[in-house]
Structures are given as C-alpha cells and as structure tokens.
Amino acid sequence: MEVVVSLAIGVLVSAGVWLVLRPRTYQVLIGLSLLSYATNLFIFSVGSLSVDKEPIVQPGLPADLAHYTDPLPQSLVLTAIVIGFATTALFLVVLMALRGLTDSDHVDGQEERP
Numbered sequence: 001m002e003v004v005v006s007l008a009i010g011v012l013v014s015a016g017v018w019l020v021l022r023p024r025t026y027q028v029l030i031g032l033s034l035l036s037y038a039t040n041l042f043i044f045s046v047g048s049l050s051v052d053k054e055p056i057v058q059p060g061l062p063a064d065l066a067h068y069t070d071p072l073p074q075s076l077v078l079t080a081i082v083i084g085f086a087t088t089a090l091f092l093v094v095l096m097a098l099r100g101l102t103d104s105d106h107v108d109g110q111e112e113r114p
Helices: 001-018 023-044 073-104
Strands: none
Touching: 001 023, 023 073
C-alpha cells in the first residue's frame, strides 16, 4: 500500500512540475492543481493509512496509532480541498480576464514569433 501511494505522489508531483514549467497559463493552472493533489495525498498518508481499522479508539484497546486512524490529517485535507477549489476557480477567472485583455494565454503575455 505504501509503495502505491508513494508512486502516486511521485507521479502527481512530476506531472505538476512539468506542467507548471509550460508556457501556457491553463497548463500552469492544471500543474498547480496536480501539485495541490499531491500535497493533499501526502498529508493524508501521514495520518497512518490503515486498512480495516476503526477511525476512533474502541473501548478496551490502547490509544495508539496501531489501533486507530488519526483524524487530524483527514480534516486538514478536506479543508485544503475546499480552499484549493476556490483558489483554482478564482485563478481561472483571472486567467480568462487576462486572455481577454491581451489576446494571448502565454505566461509572459507574448507569443514567441519565429
């Protein structure tokens, strides 16, 4: 399970960095979203991923990470998803206004001319 999560985080980070370095603003927006998803997945995995474990402490079991899943990273990721969605929507509106003003979606505002 840890290998799959680690590979997923690595793929999301590498694709996000590659897209952030692209010259088009929409690709930069998608790259930032992928980096956000990778960060959320990393924070979620820090909360001791457990399969078939109870989310809270059960009576009679010791209160350690071997018997329950930590709820704090889950709540942080949920909050980050909501904030990330709002930020992405705002960024998309700003990019659309910029494209309308400059007639270009290039990051620098200028197309490369051969």
